[in-house]
Amino acid sequence: MSSIDRYSEYFQEYLRSLSKDTYIDILEHCFAEITVTDAEGYVIYANPASLQYHGMSSEDMCKLNFFTSFNGLWTPPSVDYAIENKRTVFARQRYLMTNETHITITTPIYDKNENLVMVVFTSFKEKPINSFDLDCEKNESSEKAKYSSSEETKESNNIVGRSYNLYATLNKLRKGAKSDIPVLLLGESGVGKSLFAKYIHDSSLRSDKPFVSINCASIPDNLIESELFGYVPYAFTGASPKGKKGLVELADGGTLFLDEIGELQPNIQVKLLDFLENQRFTSVGGLEIKTVDTRIITATNKNLQKLVQKNKFREDLFWRINGITQTIPSLRDRRSDILPIAQYYLDKHNKKYDKDKMFASPVIEALIQYDWPGNVRQLKNAVEYMAVMSIGNIVSTDKLPEQILDFLKKNQTKKKTVIFDDMVEEYKREIIQSYYKSYSNVNEMASALGLSQATAYRLVSKYVDKGSKKEKSKESKE
Structure with a gap:
């Protein structure tokens, strides 16, 4: 049964008459983060809100396995639950890397033989909007x-x-x-x-x-x-x-x-x-x-x-x-923030000068690879420079500042490829090591993170060095 079979024949015909570009425009302009994966978890589509939140280019996002890359980082987990029950799951989840609370909707989609075809993820922060252009409720309390x-x-x-x-x-x-x-x-x-x-x-x-x-x-x-x-x-x-x-x-x-x-x-x-x-x-x-x-x-x-x-x-x-x-961490110590910051300043430029500029994918890769010795101040200036110098709506690599172009030329032979899975691994390591130090045993740590004991022990074995384990064992005996 097709997902549109629920409608009348007239409306089904109308939906099929709409062009692909119409549907793409709808998804691209959706405020919520929308990510779609195949049955194995590999991303087949992510809208701009999703790309910006994860700090990734569209090319890197489509190489990502959404199931495995974020395993253990969202609590409580929802993917397995949705697939096992074959229904849409509404959840309030905490993202352990940022401690943000999100409202997430996980929808598995099946073919007529009930084989899993894809999974649609919709997500937004629990308090996604801080101010409104028009508001029916004016909060006069200064306490807020x-x-x-x-x-x-x-x-x-x-x-x-x-x-x-x-x-x-x-x-x-x-x-x-x-x-x-x-x-x-x-x-x-x-x-x-x-x-x-x-x-x-x-x-x-x-x-x-x-x-x-x-x-x-x-x-x-x-x-x-x-x-x-x-x-x-x-x-x-x-x-x-x-x-x-x-x-x-x-x-x-x-x-x-x-x-x-x-x-x-x-x-x-x-x-x-x-x-x-x-x-x-x-x-x-x-x-x-x-x-x-x-x-x-x-x-x-x-x-x-x-x-x-x-x-x-x-x-x-x-x-x-x-x-x-x-x-305060330097920009090279938080590379996943580079794209959101760059996009933030590009959006400010677009709003100020009524433009609609966007970064080409190679520009995003270059920005993430560069070490930014001048940190956020340098990145801000670089974005403003590129926005001013680019003629059309696409900011291309030829408009990168000279120091970034020189850096890329010098590092072509030893090019640093920023792999998202590696970044997630580092975040997992930091989280597990931090929680391991904070709790007296692995079982308490597992409960705090919403993990099974088996998963917690596996992550401790993977990310906590032997010296720390011996030291904790010594403390527990004392």
Whole structure:
């Protein structure tokens, strides 16, 4: 029985009269993620929403076995259940790589002899839309904004990606945001430390208060003190007769983000340390001691411990700002985020200039292979450059920036092929090792991940090194 036999002959004839392009356009413009596999699990179609979520090109997606590549990563599993029961299964599933909850619909399709022909997967996040163009229910409560979900806060701060490394970072920062403990963000230039600082603020109880940011490297040494702590009228030559509030005071009740803190001079470090210890300060030229309630987040791309050893950064200040330390992963350490980020900036360009540009498949491969020493900042600039320089709607490889073309030429003989299955293997390894450390035995770990005990033991045997097993065995005996 054909799937359209349920309709009248008239309507069946109408459906058959529609062109293939019509059906393709419908699928391509569907908001939900749609993935179709053959009976063995190999992908035969994935719409743009699915490709963007998984961070893959269409060519790589169609080489993927959807059944095996994600085995153990979705809980509870739905494919075997749907095939065994020969019916559509509606499920609320958690994706363990990102900890996102999805509503999934798994539909096995059979021929007239009841042989499995294909499986259709439809999926969308449990809260897929954060804002509406038109809304019948206006939420006037400020509490929703104050306690917004992690994903909403992430997207509102333009943090794009779904890699395990990214979500592990956000999870740690979200937990730290709930207290006033100082946070030190480390990482290479261009990874977006300021975005993560804003994410912390927006995830905190101070989210409705000011967020004030300053790049310590951009302010001359003779002005940084007055910028931070303000000054009284006529405090120095050229000072305003009205005086000026400093950023520490402007951020009262909220958060002050000090980027490139490693550039601060020793005299400012002393005053900042006193402020952190006592939440008090005096303005330049003043005698009055002022008290504020300001949380401090700091960031640097320098090795502060080496600066401490060289007496260029105070050790007491280092330990004071080092309440929670988090290194923001570089782009090459989360390659599965490259395509979503690139697509995000291309979409912004299209919206701003009313264009409809898209990446050619070889461009996607090149972007994923490149190491991005300038990280997200460099990727953003590269996408904008390619979008401007491309004439038609297709962004082709000849419009790649020179440094990427040079990289590809040098690496043709030792070309790095990014295989999605390898990336998934690495994510599985990280998840299993993390959960193995967190639980006292494999049975508890299996229960937490929604796995059978046999599967859990097999994954531990595959991904956990012998040294870790011996150490856990020793701990359990003690």
